[in-house]
Amino acid sequence: MWTYHPDLLATPVPRYTSYPTAAEFGPLSATHFAEALGNASGAVSLYVHIPFCEKICFYCGCNTGKSGKRQRLESYLDALVCEIDLVSDMLRSDAHVRRIAFGGGSPNAISPTEFLSLVDCLIARFKIDDPTFSIELDPRTFSAEWAQAIGSVGIERASLGVQTFAPHCQEAIGRVQPEGLIEHSVDLLRQNGITSLNFDLMYGLPHQSQDDLHDSLQRTVAIAPDRIALFGYAHVPHLIARQRVIDGNALPDPEERFAMAQLGHAYLTEQGYRSIGFDHFAKPSDPLAQASATGKLRRNFQGFTDDQSLVLIGLGSSAVSSFPKLLAQNEKNSGRYRMQASQSRLTTAVGIARTDDDRVRGEIIEALLCRGSATIDPVLDEPVLNALRPFIELELATLDNDQLSITASGLPYARVIAALFDTYRPQSVRRFSSAV
């Protein structure tokens, strides 16, 4: 049973898919990226960004645009191939790719034929070693031809943007997709080799009640995806202009959101899903649950992951690359990205060098969010002790010497507790969302 402490949730906090977070990125020269790339060895992962969707959802915070103009889409893919050529040439021969993730936007905004060409290009240019492929998909534009393409590449992991089954909530967020469409997409994916299927769901949506959420969860469990990510909708129209269409008065209040998060956690764990991190759930047989059970769960730009690589190379506009000592983001503007990449120039625009202190704090934050505990010895001082005190007094966390652990009732406060170790946070509060 969780207890609602509004004062502890009052300050927005990052989702910590990296530390430092993207809010701390500043101008970065491509030379830094080239140097980090040249030093990478061993297993590396690739993330390929397709910044297009056929229909744009009102709530979406991703870097994406309408796929309407064919020519724009084709020239983006041409530029992406130029970037793949350039980056693969700069990698050392002892760096081999073990994971390739396609995200966006919606990778299925491009045609299956274009997708297969892209995969062929990656395979031809990188040294690839028994890779694990994953892909994000929009069910509204998913087709049998796309499912066959997925099967022919041997992709085993897919994620469907479902969000809610409630028709009135779907209307309110600009994402209308009948249940039959989702079920059909799931059938196609299962028939074509997907063994780890994720559903993205949301609570805190406009006009959404606890009954609506419960109903969506029941329908989800009946379809039985292997993983479920249950995100709280972050309404930040001051940062994401397309969210201004959403009526802020129709959103559940913070206490209602908290109750929804609790409902989701209780229901999914009762149904046999393991709780992963602070907002994911997985069947015990799924690789994510196994990584969690063996202490190997990690957090990167795609959220919770079982990926153990220390190097993630982002390809495409706005894609972020992560190295032990550097975070680097490509040009976000798709026009500028196309121009630079097609001239065979690296498109690095912003990022941050990770200091030793950043790395220590990043490891603590990742450990707290992934494993629920961390050794905080390197940063344990009086201010940290004072900041932790309310959480310890309310039994949301325990501190045993230098071992900080988040209790079961502290789970909804995990991001807030992790944020206590973020030295940048006080400067960039407006950019984040509520922890629940």
Ligand code: SF4
């Ligand atoms: S399909 Fe996904 S990426 Fe595209 S607009 Fe909707 S939420 Fe954003």
